[in-house]
Amino acid sequence: MEIFAFLKSYINLTDFPYSLYIGARRIKGSTKFQWNDGSDVGIPKKLWGARQPNNLGGIEDCATMGYAYTLVSSYKLYDVECTGYSRYICEKKTGETIRLKVKTSFNY
Template sequence: MTKIIFLFFFFFATVFAIFRPSDSDGSCEDESRHHGGHGHKHHHRDDSSDEGGYGGGGYQDPEPRCPSGWLKFNRPTGLWCVKVFSGVLTQPDAETACQAQGATLSGLQDENEITQITAQALPLLPSQSSFSIWIGAKRAAACNPCTPLTSFQWTDGSTQGTSGFLWNLLQPDNNFGGTQSCVVLLASTSPVIRDQWTWNANRLDDESCVGERGGALRGVKAYVCGKRGE
């Protein structure tokens, strides 16, 4: 009798174990605890938290930069990148050379830019104590009689105002039959040079756009290109 009762309880326990309902509601939670809290919960990547993504105040473009070797100027119109290149070219050819760099002949926003540009230019021609540099400015079409500050205009689409129009003494004079429609900047290792006249370094002169004048001390032997930061 005892054996029959034992077999009955063994059979009942086996059937109960087979048909016992599974605890499905807690399985994901339990599994998640065994797997660092992730389990079957799908954690979607939140791109808004990525640096440079959509977090905070929305998408933000990377800070504009200048290429290596280019001077960096923060102008009212934004970041402006500038580099001087050596070369005996006409003004139109210098403009073409700048365009090959994705740039244009650069204007001069202020005296700080002038000083840094000539400092970059002089080491390009170490055998030259002084020379002139094409810049991005041309005589206004209807301005032959205008004043020195209004007779020329910047051509680079970035330079503003007249603070960069720092002319040499008695310039611009539109000499040689009114053919001086372009502008050069004098770079010199000394503050003053003298040929037939006296010239100050870091100052401008109007020049024929083919640049055939200037002599040994003021010949046009470089050009300055500028472009917006990227």
């Protein structure tokens, strides 16, 4: 739960606090999510938005956190499609170098 408190405080500091991709994906054929490094997320039910995760249309395999659909004061998790454009946050180990690939076009 500590990681989710950090994410909430970080989103609050952004200039556009709607939602961020948090680096979690649905485990294929499951209702559970894992971090991009393969470790278990262990998301408590109370952190999900109403009727979430719902895997609408069978294509919502990525998790975002923040405002969604309406501007509300509580930050919840939502499952969304993994295609398209989204702001994101990632974690790196101390001393680790990250190389970013910038995409100039996106699939919607």
